[in-house]
Amino acid sequence: MPDDPAAARGIGRRAQSDIYRAGITGSRPAAPVHPDALEHAARKALSAEAFAYIAGGAGAGRTMAANRAAFERWQVWPRPLRDVSERDLSTTFLGRTRHTPLLLAPLGVMEMAHAQADLAVARAAASLAVPYTLSNQASFPMEAVADAAPGGARLFQLYWSASDELNASLIGRAEASGCEAIVVTLDTHLLGWRTHDLDVGYLPxxxxxxxxxxxxxxxxxxxxxxxxxxxxxxxxxxxxxxxxxxxxxxxxxxxxxxxxxxxxxxxxxxxxxxxxxxxxxFSTPALTWDDLAKAREWTSLPIILKGIVHPDDALRAVDAGLDGVWVSNHGGRQIDASVPTLAVLPEIADRVARRIPIVFDSGVRGGADAFIALALGATMVALGRPYAYGLAVAGEAGVREAVRNVLAELDITMGLAGLTAVSDIDRQALREVG
Incomplete structure (x- = not known):
């Protein structure tokens, strides 16, 4: 698929056909298709500590709930009687044409879900031509991941360390191993109050x-x-x-x-x-905007700031010459009762005004969610927990199916909304509730 730009076209119909045809012989998908069923299957497959770490959020879980509730404010307008027989999911990100607007968010400690961890995720992502953001907290070195999926597109997520020499080394290795951008995660300068992990006394x-x-x-x-x-x-x-x-x-x-x-x-x-x-x-609570200038000295790669939720911070990133913002509240893992990301995405998109790309995550569970985020101004949509659940349930095949299912639903949603290209998805495709 990575070598065929047309391969993502019609993925929705093709995925349905593959599943239903296999069903004739009694075969079932390797990973459940419904998001709730996928999470339930992962809970059964994982240890209590692993599930708490992957699925849990901060405090009472209000941010996780708010992330999901924010999607309920929006409805997709169906528009029939339009020719949608040919649909194109491709988009442009960081100066390159991508087959789809989906990428994989950085998730650490994936060895808790499967022994092949990041290697399996990288291979699955490459098979679908979906860029993979490799975590600073990976279970395998970035060079091993590059060897496992040499054709895959990768970004590297950096947790800004208290050691600048270590930061420079990690960034240099990322560039040398073929990563296309550095994603600096900003919102873990203090570890969130993660009640599920605290209850089991477990930090991997x-x-x-x-x-x-x-x-x-x-x-x-x-x-x-x-x-x-x-x-x-x-x-x-x-x-x-x-x-x-x-x-x-x-x-x-x-x-x-x-x-x-x-x-x-x-x-x-x-x-x-x-x-x-x-x-x-691991991190430093002293990190400020001034420190980010050092990254420009360490690499020529594009730099994206992850953990941007306030519109003023997004605008400052533009003014500072950064190459992208990643609207994220860490999937609800850092602050209880945080602002849900989808609620602020439209204002951030208005402030940024397409001057730099916007990556969006937190609360995305399916293709319809991705459609809504794109309509509200996201350039790319990042998937997190669902692919980790797929990894836990069925390894590389589970990741591939979990990601494919999101792409398939996005493709079908776009067609049923009467649209044939990602570039056509805008706020006119949505109706706000209330």
Missing amino acids: FTRGLGIAQYTSDAVFQQLVRERARTSGPAPSVRMTPKTVAAGISMARKTAPITGVGVREGLRSPLPRAAVETFLDV
Whole structure:
């Protein structure tokens, strides 16, 4: 599909046909099609800790609910008696023609969902010509992901670290490994109050999960060695089966630094030093607009700011010469009772006035949601939890089906609204409720 620009055309009808034809023999989709059924299947497939981390939000979950409720304010106007036999989902993003307006949002620690994690996601995304935003908290180094899906389009998401040397190193590696842009996530300078994770006392990074970009980085490795040399003996902890499991996990995941197997790693101070170093440098609450200028010195790639929700911040990004804004509240994971992203998308689109692209996420569950976001001003729509659920249920095939289903519904929704191209989708295609 990546080599055939016409392959995305008619994906809705083709997906339906494939599913119904396979149904004649009793076959069913690898991953449930209905968003609620997909989430339910993922809950059954995942551990309690993994599901809490992937599906949970901040506080009482009001932002997650508000993200979804914001879509209920809008209805699609059906417009029949128009020739929609040929439909084109292609659009332009970062100076390149894309087969569809969908991309995959960065999701960390996907090894919690499947052993192939980012590798499986990258292959599935490449097979559908959907750009994949690789997480800074990935389970595999960015170079391994590039090798797994060499034909896929990738962006790299950076959590701005407390170490500028580490930031520069990660950005340099992203550029060298073929990423097309740097997505700087702004809204995790403090870790949100995530009640589901707190209830189970589980943060995957403390087990060495989701830090592969760091353990494979020469700058981070040096920070770890320096810490190990200067830190005192490990604090005593109560030994339980979970304590032992956490130690084994840390030893295994930090092998790129220790250079030894799990048994030797359990006796080394480096695994604990790696986790503690990560927790220290992962983010900085001191990040300001002035710091972002450094990224221009470190790379020639386009820079997109992720976590923009206020229209004034979007306008400032334009004035500062950034290359895109990503309207997101982190899927409701950072602030309880945050402003829902769809509610502010129209005003942000008006302020930006097409001067730079707008990526949108938070609350997107299906193709009709994507259609509404495009109509309200998004250039690209990013999908998050649904592909993670697909990964948990059926690995690479589950990701591919989850993403395909969103594209298929978008294609069909566009046609039933009487439109034949993404460029035709605007606010006239919607009716506001109330």
